[in-house]
Amino acid sequence: MIIIVTREKTKDGLNLPKRADLSDTFCPVGRSAELLGDRAVLLILRDLFFGRRRFEEIVANTGLGPQIVSARFKLLIEQVVVERHAYRERPPRYEYRLTAKGRDLFDVLYAMRNWAERWAYEEGETGGGPAMRYTHRACGADVGTSTVCPGCGEPLRYGDLKGEPSPALKAEQAAKSG
């Protein structure tokens, strides 16, 4: 059992625990928030969706410390969102993959991406286009920030999209994998 304690520095220097006990709520948003209301979890999930599977790769790309990534993997495995697979026996090496329950979080992360593309960039910051352009593999349409393909009307699912990062995002990714 991992205990995550989140504290907040207030003006008068008090440290206050922030977390509500959601373990017994029936509210579905509350249940999701229990897992997803954590920056590190969201960044690790993003990396897994982008096909990063190795511990060091995820540490480098997220910028999170190794102990944080390790603790979050433990939690994600307990929650059956991630599975660990050995890809080499001597010395033992593992990779991490999304389970069906984990892959089903695609809609959440895709909605987060869509919202950020619409609201989280300054004018001109990404050079005119989106930070990451997605096209629908099936019909080739630029999907913009839609959940349903504007070209062919199909709902968009994980695996349906081909991403093309903007030059700024590409440069950032290259610098991180350094």
Added chain:
Amino acid sequence: MIIIVTREKTKDGLNLPKRADLSDTFCPVGRSAELLGDRAVLLILRDLFFGRRRFEEIVANTGLGPQIVSARFKLLIEQVVVERHAYRERPPRYEYRLTAKGRDLFDVLYAMRNWAERWAYEEGETGGGPAMRYTHRACGADVGTSTVCPGCGEPLRYGDLKGEPSPALKAEQAAKSG
């Protein structure tokens, strides 16, 4: 400027800062995670989507401490996700409302709800049905956990849905507003 420091207790008692600096990332999921990767923010947004607008009401329903809710409102107002309106002058009383940028987070919270309905409950825990049943106002169809109405094929937007909490969720809400 609110400084949020998140710490994690490890087995050996070390307290480690967990947060990656995302302020200059170009990744849209990273930008969203900066705001949304926080349980308190998600619970407050949920309450605002459900029409709760008053501070005390949100404190009571989320189970978060008043100082936490206050700090998060400050952040959400800075980010233009929430606006504060005076609804009484003497003594001054305020209510909080989602802005257009805030209402546009509907897809994220709805996707979180859908995922939890599919994966976050034990067999029988909600009495057979979903924790919260949604029907499409326009056509009356039970939308299940779809993003597109299974009855009429329309994409589902904020305001399109009528929610009916399960008896367990209703009892919990009544107890909180107690």
